[in-house]
Amino acid sequence: MILPAAVVALGAPAPGLLPYAVVAMVLALVLYTIGVWGAKLAGRLRGWQLAFFWCGLASDTVGTALMWRIAGRQEYDLHALTGQLAIVLMALHATWATIALALKREGVVRGFHRFSIPVWLLWLVPFFSGAILAVRR
Numbered sequence: 001m002i003l004p005a006a007v008v009a010l011g012a013p014a015p016g017l018l019p020y021a022v023v024a025m026v027l028a029l030v031l032y033t034i035g036v037w038g039a040k041l042a043g044r045l046r047g048w049q050l051a052f053f054w055c056g057l058a059s060d061t062v063g064t065a066l067m068w069r070i071a072g073r074q075e076y077d078l079h080a081l082t083g084q085l086a087i088v089l090m091a092l093h094a095t096w097a098t099i100a101l102a103l104k105r106e107g108v109v110r111g112f113h114r115f116s117i118p119v120w121l122l123w124l125v126p127f128f129s130g131a132i133l134a135v136r137r
Helices: 002-008 015-042 047-071 078-103 106-111 113-136
Strands: none
Touching (some): 047 078, 078 113
């Protein structure tokens, strides 16, 4: 990931950023959850849900970048790898949603939640594993 790696390269670990990182990650959880479950409950993808996907992705990316800055290094454990995979899938998810709405592909718009929920479930793995790792330290 280019942005988080660039933030880590900016300098020494910055533990004072932790409250901002936590807020960004919790905000990502709330935003992405509203978007995903809004589409599922509505039975179709709508523009406002797309906005929540993109805002959730942005918040997750900021939170991840801050967490890497706090750590002062990149880890290559299950948490980090699933986190990077989740960000990539969130970006693909939001991009696909944007294209589906722009092209007005009704079949995709109605069945979009079939892809959304697995991506959301995968995203929960690094979210909760990060919280568990933080408590254990």
